[in-house]
Amino acid sequence: MSDVQVAANNGVNVEALLGAREALTEAPEAAKFVWRAESEWKGGTHTQSNVEGFFGLGEEQNHVREFSYDTDHPEIFASEDKGSTPVEFVLVGLAGCLTAGIAAVAQNRNIQLNSVKATIEAPMDIQGILGIDGDVRNGFDSITVKYDIDADATEEEIAALVAQSQKRSAVFDIITNPTNVNVEVNK
Amino acid sequence: MIARFLDRVRFAGTTDVVVIGAGHSGLAASYFLNEQSIDHVVLERGEVANSWRNERWDSLKLLTPNWQSRLPGFSYSGNDPDGFMSMPEVIDFIEDYAKFSGAPVRTRTTVLSVSKASDGYRVVTDKGTWKTKAVVLASGACNTASVPKVAKLVPSHVAQLTPQDYRNPGQVEEGGVLVVGASASGLQLADELQRAGHDVTIAAGEHVRIPRTYRGHDIQFWMERTGIMNERYDEVDDIVRARGLPSPQLVGSHEPGLLDLNYLAGNGAKVVGRLMGVNNGVAQFSGSLRNIAALADLKMNRLLDAIDEWVLRNSVLCDAPQRFDATGIDESPALTLDLDGRNIRTVVWATGYRPDYGWLDVPVLDRKGRLKHDGGVVDAPGMYVLGLPMMRRRKSSFIYGIEDDARELMSHLASYLHRPNRCDDQYEVGQNPAHVNVAA
Numbered sequence: 001m002s003d004v005q006v007a008a009n010n011g012v013n014v015e016a017l018l019g020a021r022e023a024l025t026e027a028p029e030a031a032k033f034v035w036r037a038e039s040e041w042k043g044g045t046h047t048q049s050n051v052e053g054f055f056g057l058g059e060e061q062n063h064v065r066e067f068s069y070d071t072d073h074p075e076i077f078a079s080e081d082k083g084s085t086p087v088e089f090v091l092v093g094l095a096g097c098l099t100a101g102i103a104a105v106a107q108n109r110n111i112q113l114n115s116v117k118a119t120i121e122a123p124m125d126i127q128g129i130l131g132i133d134g135d136v137r138n139g140f141d142s143i144t145v146k147y148d149i150d151a152d153a154t155e156e157e158i159a160a161l162v163a164q165s166q167k168r169s170a171v172f173d174i175i176t177n178p179t180n181v182n183v184e185v186n187k
Numbered sequence: 188m189i190a191r192f193l194d195r196v197r198f199a200g201t202t203d204v205v206v207i208g209a210g211h212s213g214l215a216a217s218y219f220l221n222e223q224s225i226d227h228v229v230l231e232r233g234e235v236a237n238s239w240r241n242e243r244w245d246s247l248k249l250l251t252p253n254w255q256s257r258l259p260g261f262s263y264s265g266n267d268p269d270g271f272m273s274m275p276e277v278i279d280f281i282e283d284y285a286k287f288s289g290a291p292v293r294t295r296t297t298v299l300s301v302s303k304a305s306d307g308y309r310v311v312t313d314k315g316t317w318k319t320k321a322v323v324l325a326s327g328a329c330n331t332a333s334v335p336k337v338a339k340l341v342p343s344h345v346a347q348l349t350p351q352d353y354r355n356p357g358q359v360e361e362g363g364v365l366v367v368g369a370s371a372s373g374l375q376l377a378d379e380l381q382r383a384g385h386d387v388t389i390a391a392g393e394h395v396r397i398p399r400t401y402r403g404h405d406i407q408f409w410m411e412r413t414g415i416m417n418e419r420y421d422e423v424d425d426i427v428r429a430r431g432l433p434s435p436q437l438v439g440s441h442e443p444g445l446l447d448l449n450y451l452a453g454n455g456a457k458v459v460g461r462l463m464g465v466n467n468g469v470a471q472f473s474g475s476l477r478n479i480a481a482l483a484d485l486k487m488n489r490l491l492d493a494i495d496e497w498v499l500r501n502s503v504l505c506d507a508p509q510r511f512d513a514t515g516i517d518e519s520p521a522l523t524l525d526l527d528g529r530n531i532r533t534v535v536w537a538t539g540y541r542p543d544y545g546w547l548d549v550p551v552l553d554r555k556g557r558l559k560h561d562g563g564v565v566d567a568p569g570m571y572v573l574g575l576p577m578m579r580r581r582k583s584s585f586i587y588g589i590e591d592d593a594r595e596l597m598s599h600l601a602s603y604l605h606r607p608n609r610c611d612d613q614y615e616v617g618q619n620p621a622h623v624n625v626a627a
Contacts (some may be wrong), residue, residue, distance in 0.1 A: 028554070112365075142519065157479070160485050163478055163482045166475065166478040176460070176473050176474035177474070
């Protein structure tokens with residue numbers, strides 16, 4: 001093997017991200033994004049939600065295509081199970097956000113990732129949503145994410161990737177910190 | 188009223204340089220200006236070392252050991268080099284330096300405004316107006332305690348204090364205290380209040396955890412010897428982040444060896460996440476505490492690794508390496524705290540400080556109110572600043588760190604004054620002396 005250090009390639013364009021960071025520092029208005037989803041009830045507890053457009057860099061933007069997601073509840077809730085539960089979608093969002101962050105931070109630190117797998121568990125006492133016990137909250141008791149990471153790095157460097165990813169994660173922030181939520185009915 | 192108005196408009200004098208502030212920074216600037224025989228005056232709103240006299244709590248000691256108390260041409264001469272100065276000792280030290288350096292200090296002279304004038308600046312004070320070619324801002328980095336907006340939502344029966352108002356536990360009503368912030372100020376006040384018998388909850392955002400001593404030497408010894416404190420502002424990856432780092436969890440004392448969240452929790456404090464909001468009298472804390480603690484532990488270990496590597500490379504004889512326990516976080520740290528109940532009587536905002544440039548009528552602040560400067564050369568011809576965190580080097584905001592900065596910047600200032608045809612319109616964007624190379 002040669003002793004020339006090979007640049008890591010995790011498929012993340014860090015130059016573009018760093019370029020965006022620099023550009024948006026100069027033009028903070030362009031950093032204001034709006035994310036959107038639309039949903040429609042399909043019957044029972046089944047809802048279909050679609051994502052396509054969003055606002056950013058000062059103008060309307062689009063994904064390369066429309067993405068569609070089904071949420072429902074499992075048969076043990078007497079539902080038809082046409083999709084994952086909405087609470088599982090929250091876990092999907094967290095996994096996607098943290099793992100993307102790990103890849104980006106690893107690229108920036110020139111660490112080659114070979115595999116990144118996560119299992120997420122979130123206990124919930126459904127006495128809350130069923131209104132059985134008012135002292136039990138509706139949401140998760142807690143969330144535990146466990147990563148198995150194979151990378152060309154030390155244990156400490158991997159721990160630092162995971163820590164930095166949490167620090168910069170939007171979904172981690174959304175879940176760990178309060179957000180004002182406004183739900184209105186159009187007239 | 189009219190007399191005071193007349194005082195302001197009265198002409199106080201013409202000089203080459205007005206230095207604003209007679210703390211260690213302003214006095215160090217004066218030392219180098221004297222060395223080059225540059226005519227100047229040092230304006231001080233109160234007495235020499237004013238903020239050390241009036242804006243610090245009683246038990247505070249310097250975070251750097253006495254041997255490190257050095258100013259240009261001057262150093263600590265007492266018999267306790269490993270001790271830490273109390274506030275009266277710091278005041279004496281800086282007063283002695285003012286006498287030693289013969290700085291032309293005008294005390295009890297408050298600067299009311301600094302504005303552009305032909306060939307320099309107009310500095311209006313409550314004792315008259317100065318006309319000057321150059322200005323050195325040495326008014327400090329900690330003029331105002333920063334308090335987050337959420338403070339307005341704290342119920343009115345709960346007292347609120349900042350480290351600037353706080354003097355001693357006698358001021359704090361019996362009962363629970365929420366300390367917001369886990370840097371040096373937050374930890375020291377939490378520890379002091381806990382010892383005084385208060386139930387303390389400490390809300391910890393991002394923090395810097397370091398031990399007081401390592402391998403038989405003060406941490407400041409290692410930070411200085413390894414060159415970490417000499418790291419330059421134009422060499423670090425992310426200067427905005429480096430400048431915004433909270434002060435490390437240190438106390439000017441050998442006990443405890445590690446004033447950290449583990450120590451406070453061991454004495455009974457409740458450690459919670461960063462304060463994110465107050466909703467109907469209930470404080471809400473971030474659920475990210477575990478990661479915040481992990482980040483601080485990782486960073487501390489990286490620093491200790493760097494010291495160990497340096498020791499190995501330089502074959503230094505010292506104690507064996509050591510690693511400290513990871514920060515222990517409860518399985519489910521509290522996410523809320525009821526401020527409306529009887530439990531919490533006081534909130535202490537140890538959430539940092541910022542400089543006050545309210546009197547600066549020159550457009551040199553960015554959209555976040557930070558001074559625009561390149562290593563202390565302010566974005567206005569003939570204007571300089573000293574003493575800000577990571578201004579030219581990691582040590583810039585330390586007493587011993589002022590010497591290199593002041594020497595370089597006052598030499599830059601001298602060449603600015605001696606520049607032929609120096610006048611305002613000489614400096615278009617890009618020609619501003621801020622972009623002229625400063626001797627390293």
